[in-house]
Amino acid sequence: MKKYILFDHDGVLVDTEFWYYRAGERALADIGVTLDKERYLRDMGQGLGSWAQARAAGVDEQAIGRQRAVRDDYYQEYLRTEAIEIEGVVETLAELARHVRMAIVTTSKRVDFEIIHEKRQVRQFMDFVLVREDYTLAKPHPEPYLTGLTRFGAAREEALVVEDSSRGLNSAVAAGIDCVIVHNEFVKAQDFSQASHRIETLAELKDIILKVT
Template sequence: MTKKFVLFDHDGVLVDTEFWYHRAGERALADIGVSLDKDRYLRDMARGLGTWAQARAAGVGEEVIGRQRAVRDAYYREYLRTEAIEIEGVVEALAELSKHVRMAIVTTAKRVDFEIIHENRGIRRFMDFVLVREDYERAKPHPEPYLAGLKRFGAAREETLVVEDSARGLSSAVAAGIECAVVHNDFTAEDDFSGAAYRIGALGELRGIVLGVG
């Protein structure tokens, strides 16, 4: 079926930030003598948890976690300003898709991080709106973020496509009853994507999906 609306995840789909978010958490935990295991981190993320689950398991108290969360955020913003996080072909793919569908971003990124990322990028101009973490109550893998996106568009589930790169995001889309295309990302490549309607290597492949061809 032809799609009229596309809801994009952000990190790992439109910009290559997943690795740097993990690296920032890894540094923040290393500062207090805790190692961050990547495989466990990805499993925790898929369940809607994250960096601090391993800290708690290691006996780190909430006061220290609160302090290190701020440290992690500072490290991450340093990376966002200094590292190459472009994904080749994204702007070109969005320009082509904009001829056929309306698009928006539904992200778990904090507003401040999102603004840093998009200070000098050509992605937002293609989007009708952006929903960041502060715009909804329950984060992915809960369906609320994508249900909020549907409501904002006034769109039906069957005329909408979600584009994700993680198991957590896929679970959110599936729970919301929306077909999901998972785009390859090296960092999350080992996640369980069995519930995806489509698996793609790059966003340029979305044109055929939204038009119901190919």
């Protein structure tokens, strides 16, 4: 019986994956480095980011530190100005709240999460939110989702993870939790062979929950 849902955030509840990539691409372009999208997506699946390519191009750590801050500024600019809503999310969460308890487990930094949800309605449905500062090891390590289970006091078999990326899927699998992958155009080519279910939109999650609860 599934009593708890642990949601990833970026790409699942808000459409931010592309804009995070774009911010990194822009920050690296500022110092003459071209960010290869396909390699970025492969690195992302392993929990790496834009800076793996910067290091490979010979950029030193001091410069990377400066450009991280630049990337963060660009990303926050996009969060405030670009359309990042995913249609039907709030309605789906309202329906799911009748059947299960829910939480968010994200690699987003707290400051970015707060910007995103300053005027959105997602948090009202969540028992808690775990952001990057709330655990030590990031996805694909299992710690984020194991931390979520502990917060709920839930057994693995009682929970369901909802993800959009192979990095998040690998984190859920390592934690021993069934994982639903929701389609995200930006990361659609990643390996999702270990997913328990694959869905096109979050609205389909209701049918899965009703079948297993």
